[in-house]
Amino acid sequence: MPENKAERVFFGVLMSVLMAAGMEVYNVAIKMGFAAMPGGLSGMTNSVFPAAMLEAAYMWIFVFIFSNLWGNRIGHGLAMRIVRPGVDNPFFITLMISGCTVLIMCPTMSLVASLLFNIGLGGAPLLQLPAIWAGTVIKNFPMALLWNIFAAGPLTRLIFRAVCRRGRAKNG
Numbered sequence: 024m025p026e027n028k029a030e031r032v033f034f035g036v037l038m039s040v041l042m043a044a045g046m047e048v049y050n051v052a053i054k055m056g057f058a059a060m061p062g063g064l065s066g067m068t069n070s071v072f073p074a075a076m077l078e079a080a081y082m083w084i085f086v087f088i089f090s091n092l093w094g095n096r097i098g099h100g101l102a103m104r105i106v107r108p109g110v111d112n113p114f115f116i117t118l119m120i121s122g123c124t125v126l127i128m129c130p131t132m133s134l135v136a137s138l139l140f141n142i143g144l145g146g147a148p149l150l151q152l153p154a155i156w157a158g159t160v161i162k163n164f165p166m167a168l169l170w171n172i173f174a175a176g177p178l179t180r181l182i183f184r185a186v187c188r189r190g191r192a193k194n195g
Contacts, residue, residue: 024183034183035087035095041175042128042167043083047075049166050136082132089131090124098124121171129167133159 025031052071101123106116137156141147147155 024180025187030183030187033186034179035091036083037182038175038179039083039087039090040079041179042171043079043086044076045170045175046132046163046167047079047082048072049170050163051075051078053162082135085135086128086132089135090128094124094128094131097127101126117176118172121176122168125164125168125171129164130156130160132167133163136163 025034048071051074052067055068055071055074057067057071099120102116102119105123106119108116134156137152137159141155141159142149142152
């Protein structure tokens with residue numbers, strides 16, 4: 024979709040912000056007891072959002088940096104081993120690229136989160152990092168995949184097309 028460097032940066036920042044915001048809401052809700060509350064949604068309160076946005080305000084920068092260093096490249100490369108551009112349905116290709124990118128970015132960002140939120144300064148000792156990281160990946164991967172495919176990805180593409188005026192000539 025992006026056709027030049029400025030558009031790629033805009034698309035990347037937008038996707039990074041939306042992914043970080045969604046994942047921080049999820050993780051802060053869990054930290055505040057959402058998963059442990061009987062009755063499901065009754066444990067989710069509005070207090071989750073300010074705390075999540077505070078963390079998302081800087082986590083999106085890590086997402087942007089690591090996705091540009093290796094996440095997007097490796098994810099796209101893995102997807103291209105599975106799909107056949109020009110033959111396969113474009114929706115399937117988009118799903119595979121999204122899924123393979125999450126396959127790379129979730130462990131990456133789980134490591135960042137494990138280091139920032141669980142290790143040192145009163146947290147767990149560094150020796151526990153492998154276990155904390157594995158647990159964080161297991162907890163976050165399903166949500167990251169679903170959030171990317173059903174929320175952040177479509178919303179990013181919708182906003183990008185609206186701002187960059189893509190698809191207007193084709194759709195009337």
